[in-house]
Amino acid sequence: MLxxxxxxxxxxxxxxRSFGFVAFEGPTRLLDWGVKSFRQGVNEPTIPASExxxxxxxxxxxxxxxxxxxxxxxxxxxxxxxxxxxxxxxRRIPVRLLSRNGVKNAFPDCNRNKYTIAAALAKQxxxxxxxxxxxxxxxxxxxxRMSIFDAAALGVAYFSRRNQSxxxxxxxxxxVRN
Amino acid sequence: MTSHKLANYLRAYRKRSGLSQSEVAYLxxxxxxxxxxxxxxxxxMPPLRTALAFQAALGTPLSELYAGTYESVAxxxxxxxxxxxxxxxxxxxxxxxxxxxxxxxxxTERCVPQALRKN
Numbered sequence: 001m002l003x004x005x006x007x008x009x010x011x012x013x014x015x016x017r018s019f020g021f022v023a024f025e026g027p028t029r030l031l032d033w034g035v036k037s038f039r040q041g042v043n044e045p046t047i048p049a050s051e052x053x054x055x056x057x058x059x060x061x062x063x064x065x066x067x068x069x070x071x072x073x074x075x076x077x078x079x080x081x082x083x084x085x086x087x088x089x090x091r092r093i094p095v096r097l098l099s100r101n102g103v104k105n106a107f108p109d110c111n112r113n114k115y116t117i118a119a120a121l122a123k124q125x126x127x128x129x130x131x132x133x134x135x136x137x138x139x140x141x142x143x144x145r146m147s148i149f150d151a152a153a154l155g156v157a158y159f160s161r162r163n164q165s166x167x168x169x170x171x172x173x174x175x176v177r178n
Numbered sequence: 179m180t181s182h183k184l185a186n187y188l189r190a191y192r193k194r195s196g197l198s199q200s201e202v203a204y205l206x207x208x209x210x211x212x213x214x215x216x217x218x219x220x221x222x223m224p225p226l227r228t229a230l231a232f233q234a235a236l237g238t239p240l241s242e243l244y245a246g247t248y249e250s251v252a253x254x255x256x257x258x259x260x261x262x263x264x265x266x267x268x269x270x271x272x273x274x275x276x277x278x279x280x281x282x283x284x285x286t287e288r289c290v291p292q293a294l295r296k297n
Contacts, residue, residue, distance in 0.1 A: 008184075031190040059219070060184070127194050 010062040011155035012053075012084065013147045016076040019049070020147025023060045027159035030127050031060060035147050050083035057091055066158045068150070069097035098157055106157035118149035121156065128152060185246040189218040191236045205235040259289035 008031070013020040018037035025031055036052050038045055057065075065088050073081060088095050104111040110120040115135045122129040133143035192202055192214075199211030199218075206214070206228055216222045217232075224232065233240050241248040263285045266278050 029190075030194070031184070031187070032193060130196065 007064070008060060008062050009064045009066055009155060009158060010056060010060055011066040011151045011158065013068060013150035013154065014077050014080050014084070015147060016074050016080075018144065018147060019053075019080065020145075020149075020151040021056060022148060022151045022155050023056075023062065024155045024159070027156060027163075028125070030125060030152075033128065033131075033148050033152065035144055037144065049080050050087060053080075053084050054087045057087060057093060061091075062093060064158070065093055065095045066154045067095060067097050068103075068154060069099040096158060098154055098161070102161065103153050103157040106160040107153070114146065114150065114153075117153050118146065121149055121152050124156070125152065183246040183249055185220050186218070186244045187238075188214075188232065188236075188243055191238050191243060192218070195236060197235075202232075202235060206231045255289060259285050 008023070008025045011022045011024065017039065018035055020033075020035045022033040023031040036049070038049050065084070067081070067084070070077075085095055103117070107117050107120050110116040118132055122132045128148065131145045131148055133145050136142055192199070197205075199214040203209070203211045203214045208214070213222075213224075213228075217224050217228075229240055229244075232243055236243065263282055266282055266285075269278075
């Protein structure tokens with residue numbers, strides 16, 4: 001059995017035509033990471049997003065799936081989210097949502113923007129360093145690899161939040177005892 | 179909900195090393211990365227020589243590369259060791275009686291605690 005601190009989670013950053021994922025086993029151990037994209041038109045992949053999400057859940061059998069909490073969703077992202085939640089419910093895997101502020105709070109010294117968070121993540125998790133894209137120029141579109149860092153930030157934020165709540169509950173218990 | 183270890187961590191260690199499947203395949207002596215992909219996705223179990231090549235290529239012991247499989251095998255061995263210890267205590271053989279305490283000591287010191295330590 002795995003220790004509670006080595007809990008296996010799957011952090012997913014959903015986009016309208018792709019999703020980035022990072023599988024964690026504990027806050028510092030990465031199992032897998034990558035981006036799956038779903039182009040339109042002649043290059044449309046034959047395997048739909050829902051199947052790829054299901055395959056990921058099957059491969060890692062995570063105890064939790066972490067997603068970004070959003071106020072509004074585009075139609076395609078909502079479809080993908082629904083497919084994911086359906087698959088997770090089928091496998092009895094809880095889905096946790098983290099807001100943007102929740103992610104920022106996990107990186108107190110470097111939360112100016114997503115690029116500073118990505119740079120902090122590359123230091124924290126050296127396996128991801130080769131994937132770190134250059135800071136986007138204003139006239140360029142975002143690098144597809146940023147999706148991996150967004151997902152990794154979700155995972156790290158989830159663990160730090162969990163640790164905080166555990167410490168809080170521990171200190172409350174001690175205070176009640178005393 | 180599961181909290182058991184994965185059957186293998188080949189993909190995690192390979193990605194940590196930065197090597198591609200075809201590069202690892204070359205190190206293992208295969209022509210393409212197809213075999214590596216099958217081993218990573220738990221479709222096939224590698225033969226002993228390939229498993230040892232994985233250990234040499236990724237610089238990680240087999241018990242860590244195949245942590246989940248090792249865990250289940252270790253549990254079975256522990257269970258059998260306990261049964262064997264009981265059998266040895268109850269058995270009354272004509273030959274090799276003097277070896278029994280040594281065997282029991284070996285089983286309790288090596289087999290049982292080793293399996294427990296890994297869990």
